[in-house]
Amino acid sequence: MLGILTALRKSIMKLKLKQRLIILNVLSIIIPALAIIYITISMTKGIMTQQTIKLTKNTISQVSNNIDALINNQVIHRSNILMYEEKLYDMLKNNLSDDAEKERKKMVDIVLYGSNVSILSVLSDYISVAALYGKNGELFNFSLPAAKEELVLERLQQMGALTRKKNHVIKWYPAQKNFFTVEKSLDIRQEFVVIASRAISNPKTGEYLGTQIYTICEQAIYNSYSDIELGKTGKIFVIDKAGNTVSHSNENELLSSAINTELVNDILKMGDSVFHFTIDRNKFLIITKTSQKSQWITVGMVPEKEIYGEINNIINYIMLIMFAFIMISFVSMVITADEIVKPIKKLEKAITAVENGDLNIRVDIKGDYEISKLGRYFNRMLDQINKLIQDEYVHERKIKEAELNVLMAQISPHFLYNTLESIVWKARAMKAYEISEMASSLGKLFRISISKGNVIVYVEEELEHVKAYINIQKMRYGNNFDFHLDIQDEKVLKYKTLKLLLQPIVENSLSYGIEHSDKKGIIRIKVVQDGNKLTFEVSDNGAGISEARLKEIKKSIYSDDEKETINQNVPLNQKYSQGPGIGLKNIHNRIQLYFGAEY
Incomplete structure (x- = not known):
C-alpha cells in the first residue's frame, strides 16, 4: 500500500501545478460528496416507498368505500323499499294461463306497474330493476325492449338466481353482457352489467313472493374510481370471492376477463394485504381491500418501476444539484478549450464534405x-x-x-410548308395522287417540325411526325416494309416529350436495317409508361448489327467528351449526318439537356 501511495505521489508531482490543483480539489470534494449521496439515497428511497404504499392503500380503501356506498344507497336501500311495495304482491302471485293473451297481459302488467310503482323506474343513470320473478314462475322483464323470456329464464337458472328461498341476502353475479334486453350499447361499460338477486317476501306474513333482480352497469362501479390514477399505467379492478371480474379500469381486460390466474389465486388466499407480484418479468405492487357489503375485493396494481421511478427522479435531482457544484470548476476549465476546438472541428467537417463533392455546405x-x-x-x-x-x-x-437552333433553322420550314401545299393541290388537280400523298406527308412532317417554335410537343404530335415520315419512305421503298404502332394506354398520347426524337431512329432502321435485308421489313414503335417515366422502343427485323459495331455506337453515345462535339471544326449539317452513332448521340444529349443526367 505504501509503495502504491509513493508511486501515486511521484506521478502527481510530475504534473503541472494547475493539473495538481484540479486533482486535489476533485478528490477533496468527490469522496465526501459520494458518501452523502449514498446515505441520502438510501434514506429517501425507504421513506418515499413507505409513503407511496400508505397513499395507495388509502386510495384503494376509498375506492372500496365508494363501491360500498353505491351498493348500500342504490341497491340495498331500494331493495328494502321494494319489499314493502304491496302493489306488486298481486302481480308476483299471479299465475297467467298459457293462452294467446298471456304475452299481452304480461306486457300490460309490466307497463302498468312500471308507471305506477316508482321504484321500478330507473333508480339512477346505470342501476335499475331488471326483472321480477313471481312465486308461480312468471318472469316480468322491465328491461325494455325485452329479450326473449325463454332465453332470460335459462340464463337466470344457470346462474342460480331463481332459488325459491326466504333468504334476503343479496346474491351477486360477475360482470357480463346484459341479456335482459335486446338493446345494445356501443359503450362496453354500459353493455356489461353486474347482476344482483334478492328474495321478496311479505314483511307481515313472511310469505315468499318471488325474486327481485337488479342490473348495475359496470360504468356505475367504474365511476367510483375513474378519476383515480395509480401512476401512469397502474390498474384498478374488482373481483368477487370466486375470482370473477366485476369491474376493471382497462376496457380490453374487462371484455376478456383476462386477469392473471396466479395473481387472482394469491389475492383470494391473502385477503386484505400488500404484496409483490411478477408478470412477464415486470414487478407490481399489489394492494387489496375487501368490501363489507358485497364481499368484492378491490385491487390496486402499480408497476414498481413507476413507484421507484418517481423516487429515482427526486434522487436524480438531488444528485444533479450535488454534482453540479463538483463539476462547475471542471466545466469552467473545459469551456475555453472547447470553444477553440469546436470551430476547428466544424471547419474540418465542412472541408471533408467539400472533398466528397458537397459544395452547398x-x-x-x-x-x-x-x-x-x-x-x-x-x-x-x-x-x-x-x-x-x-x-x-x-x-x-x-x-x-444554339447548335440545335442552327440545325433546325437551316431550311426555311414555313417557305417549304407553303410550297408543298401548292404541290399537293397541283398534283391532285392532275390526278397524280401518289405525288399528292407524298407531298402532303412531307407537309405534315414540316408542319410538326415547326410546332410554333416549341421544343416540347405532345406524344401524339411526335407520333404523327413519325407516321408522316413513314408514309414518305413507303412510297420511296415501294411498300417494301410495314409499320406497327403499339400503345398500351391511350392516355400517354397527351403526355409531352422532346420534338424530333423518333424520326432519326426510324431513319436509322430504314437505312441500316431494312434497306440491307432481303425480306419484307417491319418497323415497330412501342410506347410504354413505367411509373413516372415514358419509354419509346423502336425495333425492326432488318439486317442487324455486329457486336463490335454496337459497342462502338454505344461508346460514342455515352461518351462524356462534350468539348469535342462543341469545338471541333465540322459544319453542323455534316456533324449530324455522319452515321447512326452521331444521330443517336444527338438524341441522347438533348434528352439529358432537358430532363437530367439520369435519362
Missing part, C-alpha cells in the same frame, strides 16, 4: 477572431466556386441550344 462560426474569419473566407470561396460552375453550366447549355 457552409460553416457558421460566431465571433471576430482568427478562426471565425477563416470560416467566412471558406464560405466566400465556396460561393465563388458555385458561381463559376453555374456560369459554365449556363454557357454550355446556351452553346448546345
